[in-house]
Amino acid sequence: MITIPYTTALTTLFSYGLLFAFGQLRDLFRKFVEWWKDSNLHGYAPICLGLEDFYVRRLYLRIQDCFGRPIASAPDSWIDVVERYSNDSNKTLKRTTNTSKCLNLGSYNYLGFAASDEYCTPRAVESLKKFSPSTCSTRVDGGTTILHVELEECVAQFVGKPAAMVTGMGYVTNSAILPVLIGKGGLIISDSLNHNSIVNGARGSGATVRVFQHNTPSHLEEVLREQIAFGQPRTRRPWKKIIVVVEGIYSMEGELCKLPEIIQVCKKYRAYTYLDEAHSIGAVGKSGRGVCELLGVDTADVDIMMGTFTKSFGSCGGYIAASKEVIEYLKFSCPAHLYATAISPPAAQQIISSIRVILGEDGSSRGAQKLTRIRENSNFFRSELQKMGFEVLGDNDSPVMPIMLYNPAKIPAFSRECLKRNVAVVTVAFPATPLLLARARICISASHTREDLLKALEVISEVGDLVGIKYFPAEPKKQDEGRVKLE
Amino acid sequence: MASMLMDVMKNSFDWIPGALNADFAGAVVFGTPIGGHYVVEFVLLVAVVVLLLQKSYKPPKKPLTEREVDELCEDWVPDSLIPPITEEMKCEPPILESDAGPHVVIKGRDVVNFASSNYLGLVGNKKLIESCTDSLDKYGVGSCGPRGFYGTIDVHLDCEAKIAKFLGTPDSILYSYGISTMFSAIPAFCKKGDIIVVDEGVHWGIQNGLHLSRSTVVYFKHNDMQSLENTLEKVTRQNKRASKMRRYIVVEALYQNSGQLVPLDVIIRLKEKYRFRVLLDESNSVGVLGESGRGLTEHFGVPVEKIDIITAAMGNALATCGGFCTGSVRVVDHQRLSSSGYVFSASLPPYLATAAITAIDLLEENPDLLSKLRNNVAVLWRGLAEIPGLTIASDPLSPLVYLKLKNSTGSFNADSQLLQSIAHHVLEEGSVLVAASKRSILDKCQLPAGIRLFVSAGHTEADLLKAAASLKTASELLLSKQGHT
Numbered sequence: 001m002i003t004i005p006y007t008t009a010l011t012t013l014f015s016y017g018l019l020f021a022f023g024q025l026r027d028l029f030r031k032f033v034e035w036w037k038d039s040n041l042h043g044y045a046p047i048c049l050g051l052e053d054f055y056v057r058r059l060y061l062r063i064q065d066c067f068g069r070p071i072a073s074a075p076d077s078w079i080d081v082v083e084r085y086s087n088d089s090n091k092t093l094k095r096t097t098n099t100s101k102c103l104n105l106g107s108y109n110y111l112g113f114a115a116s117d118e119y120c121t122p123r124a125v126e127s128l129k130k131f132s133p134s135t136c137s138t139r140v141d142g143g144t145t146i147l148h149v150e151l152e153e154c155v156a157q158f159v160g161k162p163a164a165m166v167t168g169m170g171y172v173t174n175s176a177i178l179p180v181l182i183g184k185g186g187l188i189i190s191d192s193l194n195h196n197s198i199v200n201g202a203r204g205s206g207a208t209v210r211v212f213q214h215n216t217p218s219h220l221e222e223v224l225r226e227q228i229a230f231g232q233p234r235t236r237r238p239w240k241k242i243i244v245v246v247e248g249i250y251s252m253e254g255e256l257c258k259l260p261e262i263i264q265v266c267k268k269y270r271a272y273t274y275l276d277e278a279h280s281i282g283a284v285g286k287s288g289r290g291v292c293e294l295l296g297v298d299t300a301d302v303d304i305m306m307g308t309f310t311k312s313f314g315s316c317g318g319y320i321a322a323s324k325e326v327i328e329y330l331k332f333s334c335p336a337h338l339y340a341t342a343i344s345p346p347a348a349q350q351i352i353s354s355i356r357v358i359l360g361e362d363g364s365s366r367g368a369q370k371l372t373r374i375r376e377n378s379n380f381f382r383s384e385l386q387k388m389g390f391e392v393l394g395d396n397d398s399p400v401m402p403i404m405l406y407n408p409a410k411i412p413a414f415s416r417e418c419l420k421r422n423v424a425v426v427t428v429a430f431p432a433t434p435l436l437l438a439r440a441r442i443c444i445s446a447s448h449t450r451e452d453l454l455k456a457l458e459v460i461s462e463v464g465d466l467v468g469i470k471y472f473p474a475e476p477k478k479q480d481e482g483r484v485k486l487e
Numbered sequence: 488m489a490s491m492l493m494d495v496m497k498n499s500f501d502w503i504p505g506a507l508n509a510d511f512a513g514a515v516v517f518g519t520p521i522g523g524h525y526v527v528e529f530v531l532l533v534a535v536v537v538l539l540l541q542k543s544y545k546p547p548k549k550p551l552t553e554r555e556v557d558e559l560c561e562d563w564v565p566d567s568l569i570p571p572i573t574e575e576m577k578c579e580p581p582i583l584e585s586d587a588g589p590h591v592v593i594k595g596r597d598v599v600n601f602a603s604s605n606y607l608g609l610v611g612n613k614k615l616i617e618s619c620t621d622s623l624d625k626y627g628v629g630s631c632g633p634r635g636f637y638g639t640i641d642v643h644l645d646c647e648a649k650i651a652k653f654l655g656t657p658d659s660i661l662y663s664y665g666i667s668t669m670f671s672a673i674p675a676f677c678k679k680g681d682i683i684v685v686d687e688g689v690h691w692g693i694q695n696g697l698h699l700s701r702s703t704v705v706y707f708k709h710n711d712m713q714s715l716e717n718t719l720e721k722v723t724r725q726n727k728r729a730s731k732m733r734r735y736i737v738v739e740a741l742y743q744n745s746g747q748l749v750p751l752d753v754i755i756r757l758k759e760k761y762r763f764r765v766l767l768d769e770s771n772s773v774g775v776l777g778e779s780g781r782g783l784t785e786h787f788g789v790p791v792e793k794i795d796i797i798t799a800a801m802g803n804a805l806a807t808c809g810g811f812c813t814g815s816v817r818v819v820d821h822q823r824l825s826s827s828g829y830v831f832s833a834s835l836p837p838y839l840a841t842a843a844i845t846a847i848d849l850l851e852e853n854p855d856l857l858s859k860l861r862n863n864v865a866v867l868w869r870g871l872a873e874i875p876g877l878t879i880a881s882d883p884l885s886p887l888v889y890l891k892l893k894n895s896t897g898s899f900n901a902d903s904q905l906l907q908s909i910a911h912h913v914l915e916e917g918s919v920l921v922a923a924s925k926r927s928i929l930d931k932c933q934l935p936a937g938i939r940l941f942v943s944a945g946h947t948e949a950d951l952l953k954a955a956a957s958l959k960t961a962s963e964l965l966l967s968k969q970g971h972t
Binding site: 311347 | 616626631640808839
């Protein structure tokens with residue numbers, strides 16, 4: 001739980017209030033202007049209603065340049081950020097041909113497979129030549145190649161489940177599979193900070209959705225007891241089934257799921273568990289098998305394991321791993337399997353190869369080294385940031401570390417100042433986070449060297465002082481520095 | 488004793504009117520003489536206040552005790568996660584050992600492929616693969632981030648510009664998966680209270696978008712313009728507030744579930760008459776219809792600006808993955824922050840964006856691909872003429888040739904099983920891969936089942952005739968047996 005300091009909350013609210021007031025004022029003037037101009041849309045309601053895009057027009061556009069920065073290279077540890085300029089006070093941004101080389105602290109390139117890899121890339125290119133970029137068909141009709149079959153076996157074995165099904169997009173995996181598993185009369189209990197794809201999947205399913213406090217097993221138990229005891233609203237019939245949906249690592253918090261406790265609660269109340277490992281698969285655990293391995297949970301206790309390949313594996317798509325029967329049923333009924341174009345064959349090959357590297361099946365120890373490096377890098381970076389006095393969220397071992405910014409003015413300031421010093425960071429604000437809890441998010445990669453991290457720390461510390469986001473007192477410098485002076 | 492009681496009562500009865508009317512000469516409070524009725528009113532007022540302040544009566548609540556909750560939890564038996572697996576659920580798709588071009592290798596055999604919507608025959612195209620290889624070498628496979636957070640690669644922007652230029656629209660936006668395009672774009676523009684009039688035959692991606700938008704959805708009969716007009720009339724007449732709501736007509740240019748072509752000229756007329764916006768899904772028509780492959784608008788000679796929102800999946804004619812949405816700058820920019828599938832998902836792998844650019848280039852360089860495709864469709868139509876037990880339900884221009892049963896069994900599943908047996912037979916005996924339609928349990932589409940043949944510009948005449956011949960043999964064999972002819 002993030003507790004926002006009282007004064008910070010006040011200043012943040014004040015800032016948003018100010019932005020809102022000025023935005024309204026400008027809207028008012030715009031109305032006058034539009035009054036004069038004859039609109040050709042008589043009889044049509046405006047396509048974006050006034051307040052719907054108020055946030056975009058009046059708040060987001062001011063700091064648009066901090067988001068969606070195009071890059072002209074692979075999302076490796078160093079990227080070429082394309083410079084942009086604006087002639088209309090940030091309303092539109094134009095690309096230039098200039099780029100600046102920046103240290104990448106933004107991409108989810110946890111294991112460094114985003115860049116060209118000596119083992120994976122040649123194989124992906126080979127598959128591209130053999131299978132073309134696309135099959136132009138759904139998996140059931142004519143979109144299943146030998147690569148797809150191999151991929152599903154490989155994923156199932158890697159994750160530690162009997163079978164798996166792969167789709168071409170992580171978002172679709174969640175939003176198309178939840179409705180197949182549960183419908184009217186069912187209950188989905190979802191963590192309050194679950195990803196939007198889960199929210200949309202739950203909404204699309206027609207099941208009732210209840211939320212439990214983020215990562216709080218005791219509250220989950222409370223909700224479960226209450227819901228089982230009272231049954232469905234109005235009819236009071238017992239629920240058909242209950243699915244508890246949690247994530248392995250929360251992408252905006254960097255926190256690890258309290259999986260063992262949650263599994264225990266779910267087992268006690270016979271609720272099914274659905275674990276979304278989008279950020280944790282490949283990134284944590286001794287052999288990269290995700291939170292289950294890290295926290296010592298038997299994968300047999302998790303009913304549905306979902307994950308994506310966009311992060312650690314440097315590819316695209318998502319998977320569902322479960323028992324053979326569940327996968328058989330999903331392959332029979334899931335729209336993502338029946339109607340969507342199959343995952344691109346080279347992307348499938350990239351996943352297979354990267355899993356082989358992680359498991360050491362390529363005949364080298366690179367995978368193990370990558371896993372050690374990402375853990376060391378993450379823990380080093382996190383502890384250094386904390387020592388400097390930043391408010392860093394998340395748990396040890398997690399490669400995601402958000403730094404709290406709070407005030408809206410600090411969002412662009414932090415992002416722009418870091419970029420000036422050639423460090424590319426991600427700042428996150430509403431709608432991805434609650435309005436008051438804007439943050440910068442750093443994703444550490446195994447491809448970052450120690451020098452990279454030291455440079456990043458130096459820059460972040462400097463910018464942190466400038467912007468004023470060191471909300472905690474800095475830890476006193478180590479004693480030996482003083483000693484050197486004494487000598 | 489009794490007389491004494493009577494006496495007291497009599498006295499008090501005497502006293503009551505006396506008390507009410509008594510002239511309390513002395514009772515003057517702050518200069519106001521307090522009359523008898525004031526006393527009564529005061530008492531009543533106090534009573535009212537006291538009653539108002541009291542909590543309303545509720546039957547005493549007896550919350551369940553911990554033990555009772557324990558027992559209820561103990562008693563609760565959940566359904567199993569999935570229904571029991573039946574034989575029909577176990578379907579083994581054909582496994583390709585080669586790329587999904589016009590000819591594929593299945594179990595070591597060469598098979599003519601009619602299951603890939605590779606309309607322009609670009610799968611396996613040398614130039615396409617070369618450009619993808621360069622892109623893959625430069626950018627890697629995945630983009631490792633959503634578009635907002637360093638997942639925007641310059642080729643994404645180039646691809647968006649290319650698509651917009653090709654279709655003649657001001658701007659476009661890329662999605663990382665075809666099916667997510669529609670179900671993200673629709674909820675970005677339609678909210679609770681808005682009205683959407685939609686064809687009943689639209690595919691699941693659109694259906695899901697409609698559901699997620701929470702708008703009022705009204706269906707009209709599949710590709711029936713009279714039904715559309717009646718629906719529009721009813722919706723606008725019925726609803727006095729209709730002019731204040733956003734109103735959309737959602738149609739597919741070329742229906743995936745039937746191969747029908749939507750009469751866009753009629754749609755435009757109706758849209759302007761009733762002032763609806765049009766959301767057109769061009770997944771199967773971009774790169775296929777029109778003189779130069781610019782889709783349905785070009786085919787009907789309708790200016791593209793008349794269509795407010797166009798979406799399309801790129802996994803068909805363009806032979807890549809992903810999808811795009813195009814329209815005015817306002818329409819596109821609104822999605823960049825409001826469309827969940829765009830904001831919350833990793834971006835399209837850069838090499839697939841390159842593939843889309845190259846595919847459009849190839850189409851612009853070789854417009855004869857389109858005439859070849861049209862010619863191929865005509866050849867297949869001729870070949871399939873008088874096929875026993877089946878009829879062609881699709882439009883003569885559609886490269887998606889849809890065969891449905893002449894006499895349906897009445898249930899989708901039975902029809903589908905029957906058609907699947909034909910598809911199976913055609914694959915085993917005739918070495919032709921076709922797709923029998925399958926329907927997800929979530930799909931609400933009610934159109935009849937069918938066999939889909941995706942004609943490609945890459946097919947030779949021999950391929951087409953072979954497919955037609957083996958389909959004829961199979962349907963004769965399997966349908967006449969069951970009296971369907």
